[in-house]
Amino acid sequence: MSDAVDAIIGQWEAERPDLTDALWPVQVIGRLQRLGRILEKEIKTFAAERGLEMGEFDVLTTLQRSGPPYELTAGAFRKAAMVTSGAITNRIDRMEAKGLVERVRDTDDRRAVKIRLTERGHEVTSAFMKDHLANEARLLADFGREGSEELAAQLRRLLEAFGDTSIK
Amino acid sequence: MSDAVDAIIGQWEAERPDLTDALWPVQVIGRLQRLGRILEKEIKTFAAERGLEMGEFDVLTTLQRSGPPYELTAGAFRKAAMVTSGAITNRIDRMEAKGLVERVRDTDDRRAVKIRLTERGHEVTSAFMKDHLANEARLLADFGREGSEELAAQLRRLLEAFGDTSIK
DNA sequence: ATTGATTATTTCAACGTTGAGATAAAAGCA
DNA sequence: TGCTTTTATCTCAACGTTGAAATAATCAAT
Numbered sequence: 001m002s003d004a005v006d007a008i009i010g011q012w013e014a015e016r017p018d019l020t021d022a023l024w025p026v027q028v029i030g031r032l033q034r035l036g037r038i039l040e041k042e043i044k045t046f047a048a049e050r051g052l053e054m055g056e057f058d059v060l061t062t063l064q065r066s067g068p069p070y071e072l073t074a075g076a077f078r079k080a081a082m083v084t085s086g087a088i089t090n091r092i093d094r095m096e097a098k099g100l101v102e103r104v105r106d107t108d109d110r111r112a113v114k115i116r117l118t119e120r121g122h123e124v125t126s127a128f129m130k131d132h133l134a135n136e137a138r139l140l141a142d143f144g145r146e147g148s149e150e151l152a153a154q155l156r157r158l159l160e161a162f163g164d165t166s167i168k
Numbered sequence: 169m170s171d172a173v174d175a176i177i178g179q180w181e182a183e184r185p186d187l188t189d190a191l192w193p194v195q196v197i198g199r200l201q202r203l204g205r206i207l208e209k210e211i212k213t214f215a216a217e218r219g220l221e222m223g224e225f226d227v228l229t230t231l232q233r234s235g236p237p238y239e240l241t242a243g244a245f246r247k248a249a250m251v252t253s254g255a256i257t258n259r260i261d262r263m264e265a266k267g268l269v270e271r272v273r274d275t276d277d278r279r280a281v282k283i284r285l286t287e288r289g290h291e292v293t294s295a296f297m298k299d300h301l302a303n304e305a306r307l308l309a310d311f312g313r314e315g316s317e318e319l320a321a322q323l324r325r326l327l328e329a330f331g332d333t334s335i336k
Numbered sequence: 337a338t339t340g341a342t343t344a345t346t347t348c349a350a351c352g353t354t355g356a357g358a359t360a361a362a363a364g365c366a
Numbered sequence: 367t368g369c370t371t372t373t374a375t376c377t378c379a380a381c382g383t384t385g386a387a388a389t390a391a392t393c394a395a396t
Contacts, residue, residue: 003327011233019297024313025304027320029207031327036204037250038330039197053352065179075374082205087353089376094352111361111374129187136193142329145192151322152195158319159171159199161310162206221382243344255383257346262382279344279391 005030028158039139046135050128055081055091060100060125063117071104071116100124173198196326207307214303218296223249223259228268228293231285239272239284268292 008030013020040054047057058081063070072080077088092115095101100121106112117125140148176198181188208222215225226249231238240248245256260283263269268289274280285293308316 001324001328003324004332005324005327008233011235015233015235016297019301022298022301022305024316025301025308028308028311028316028323029304031320031323032200032203032207033211034250034327034332035200035323035330036208038332039200040204041250043201055352065176065183067179067183073374074376078374082209084354085375086355086377090352109362109374113375129184130190133187133190133193136197137190139330140193140196143196143326147322147325148192148196151319151326152199154315154319154322155196155199155203156169156171156173157315158311159173159202160169162203162307164172164202164206223382241344242346246344252384253345254347254385258382274344277344277392281345 003031004034042135042139043132046132050124053091053094055083055087056095056100059091059095059115060117060121061129063101063115064122064125064129069116070122071114073106073112073114075112077115095121171199172202210303210307211300214300218292221259221262223251223255224263224268227259227263227283228285228289229297231269231283232290232293232297237284238290239282241274241280241282243280245283263289 005027009023009026012023012026043057044054047054050057052060059077062077062080063072066072074085074088074092077091078085081088092101092103096103099118101115102118104114104116106114143151173195177191177194180191180194211225212222215222220228227245230245230248231240234240242253242256242260245259246253249256260269260271264271267286269283270286272282272284274282311319
């Protein structure tokens with residue numbers, strides 16, 4: 001069996017035989033890139049159907065899973081979402097306008113801004129999380145749960161090799 | 169050992185125990201998303217150091233590996249790069265201004281536009297491909313070549329499950 | 337041959353992110 | 367107490383992508 005990445009590697013071997021021995025990383029990185037893009041589109045569509053931008057979706061789930069008091073600083077989001085500070089300001093502005101989160105000035109450190117999930121934000125998140133997970137299960141249905149767990153173990157090893165060992 | 173995704177799943181189990189049985193897809197999809205973002209940033213940085221946008225980088229490599237006559241239609245790029253038609257027009261405009269590619273009207277089908285790699289585009293691509301692959305090998309160095317091949321086999325299975333079996 | 341549907345690309349406004357600079361508060365140190 | 371450095375967030379112009387509408391050429395059917 002072969003996929004799109006096999007085809008790409010085959011093209012390189014034909015056109016640039018001098019690179020043949022150096023192509024092995026493409027087998028992993030090329031596939032991870034493709035899978036990342038496919039999944040991003042799927043989840044973006046899911047979020048859009050609920051009137052949410054993907055980044056907003058991210059903020060809501062990050063807040064809910066953080067547990068009481070359901071608030072995190074803007075900086076914490078920046079790191080969790082791997083985006084710049086401008087993007088976070090922008091997201092929170094939009095979400096505050098929608099009533100999903102509210103800004104609370106930290107009393108100890110007045111530079112910091114805590115983003116708190118509102119009651120409405122809580123309801124919205126609770127409402128879609130189950131469907132979201134069902135959607136992800138659907139995506140992996142053909143691949144199977146067993147295969148998923150095997151694959152997950154290897155992906156964990158790779159993330160560790162990249163030093164991605166914390167959500168902070 | 170545990171990574172950022174293990175931490176995320178742990179948070180969900182604590183905050184939403186009702187979802188525990190449905191969390192298994194996150195082990196795969198959460199990790200693929202994180203890896204995708206990490207790799208995207210790495211390659212974006214590599215391209216930027218050579219004065220290229222990531223999308224431009226993509227066009228150059230797609231053209232070179234396609235072999236003689238090093239030309240493809242705009243539509244072929246749209247599909248290969250998984251982006252919209254507007255993005256392709258934009259990319260080609262920029263790259264044409266840089267002298268990396270040129271537009272050639274197809275004589276058979278005059279709706280179609282062939283994008284052809286110029287001599288200069290060829291040189292630029294040849295110049296960075298070796299470094300690009302070395303950079304990817306560096307990223308996977310800790311994970312190892314053997315582990316990479318194992319992982320690649322499973323990722324291929326997953327891509328096939330998603331129906332990603334062609335570069336067309 | 338004419339009409340309608342389809343296909344390929346371009347145009348363009350809206351959108352979210354980036355990244356540098358600005359603002360402001362806190363921390364470190366003399 | 368002052369002074370500098372560091373930290374946290376916001377501001378804003380530039381940038382690339384999206385997605386729908388426009389343009390133009392080909393195909394299909396009668």
